[in-house]
């Protein structure tokens with residue numbers, strides 16, 4: 001029997017044609033109205049997973065290829081999430097600095113929300129609470145000697161402990177990853193809790209393994225974001241257990257600090273936070289601090305400071321092994337300015353441009369935070385003429401900005417001279433050297449890091465030459481697979497006494 005539609009339609013049009021057209025038009029209208037207009041260009045991707053499969057196996061290389069193809073600003077779907085990636089200095093500056101009111105919120109990753117670590121944290125917090133905590137932390141850190149001689153002598157001391165360990169090895173090959181992680185943690189322990197741990201301390205060794213695993217587990221692409229049931233998997237349960245163990249360790253220190261606190265004699269960041277917490281309570285400040293907040297803030301210093309410092313130091317060693325003539329030049333400068341027995345000081349930096357340029361070159365080649373991120377939380381924002389929808393993470397590809405041949409001559413070569421004047425006597429900084437990020441959320445530990453890397457490098461170069469152990473290959477320069485932090489590989493090195 002004929003349907004009503006068929007009765008009034010010409011014979012060559014069937015009902016199924018009409019149904020197909022109606023569905024097609026509906027999908028078109030849905031897509032037209034739902035998909036934001038005038039987005040930055042980018043690859044199309046697939047339904048549900050977006051461009052995620054295209055980012056593997058190495059997201060950093062894939063992001064760089066996309067930047068070559070689509071230019072300074074591109075948009076990409078990572079699973080259901082739209083992400084904007086900025087890949088040149090001017091565009092990044094435009095967003096993070098010129099439009100800082102819009103682009104200064106951190107992207108709070110799901111695992112942070114899930115573990116409630118956004119409560120009172122330094123890194124994982126936004127808005128007025130973050131602003132006040134950052135201002136207070138920066139002021140307190142400066143008070144504890146960021147850029148000052150008191151902290152410098154502690155770093156010198158840690159450098160000497162490290163050298164004593166090397167001396168004991170007597171040139172035997174060694175994997176330095178754990179030892180350097182311990183040394184870097186000791187610097188954060190000094191600032192945060194006025195203590196240091198011996199390299200053979202077993203209990204602290206366990207804490208270090210936990211911290212290392214936690215830090216190395218931070219991924220740009222969180223698998224559980226794409227497959228939520230994974231939050232209940234063994235891997236995430238183990239992670240939650242490790243966070244608890246790390247917090248218990250800090251809580252023990254907090255209890256000791258509370259019991260021995262003398263507000264007239266502030267020993268470290270923990271004391272300073274405790275006094276500030278009390279002050280806010282006494283003055284009924286609308287923003288209150290909590291003990292959990294103190295623990296999370298100190299934990300953030302460990303998270304942001306230990307892996308970054310120790311891995312940058314590992315990259316310093318790797319490049320010295322690969323460029324022995326550069327190591328020799330640094331040793332010559334150290335011998336001339338500091339001498340074999342002198343105590344290194346940041347006051348000597350001006351007389352040691354080659355060493356400083358080398359350290360800058362390492363942080364150009366291997367910026368520990370390869371990708372930095374913000375989260376746009378306001379509607380109606382335009383960047384470079386494109387619409388950026390509310391709730392879009394906006395990434396900055398620091399690795400690309402510092403390593404693309406578009407911006408740097410022969411970028412894969414380690415050439416400290418690119419940061420030196422023609423006569424080699426003066427440092428010539430470049431504005432697109434941004435290993436510490438830029439804008440309002442720029443790294444809080446920049447001054448400490450520069451001091452630490454300089455003192456450590458000089459202390460070690462006074463006493464040792466790094467050599468590749470006989471029969472070992474050169475350490476690889478592979479890029480990290482996680483795509484966020486540029487961890488150095490494990491490799492063996494011989495520290496030969498000079």
Ligand code: HEM
Pocket residue numbers: 106122123134300301304305306308309312367368369372373435436437438439440441442443444445446448449
């Ligand atoms: C090689 C060493 C380091 C590198 C390359 C590094 C790099 C960075 C980068 C790129 C950011 C994000 C900046 C942005 O988004 O614009 C950052 C943030 C941060 N860094 Fe570092 N960092 C290093 C060492 C440290 C140390 C030693 C500390 C601790 C004292 C530290 C504490 C922080 C904190 C607390 C933040 C968050 C700031 C905020 O969100 O307001 N960093 N770091």
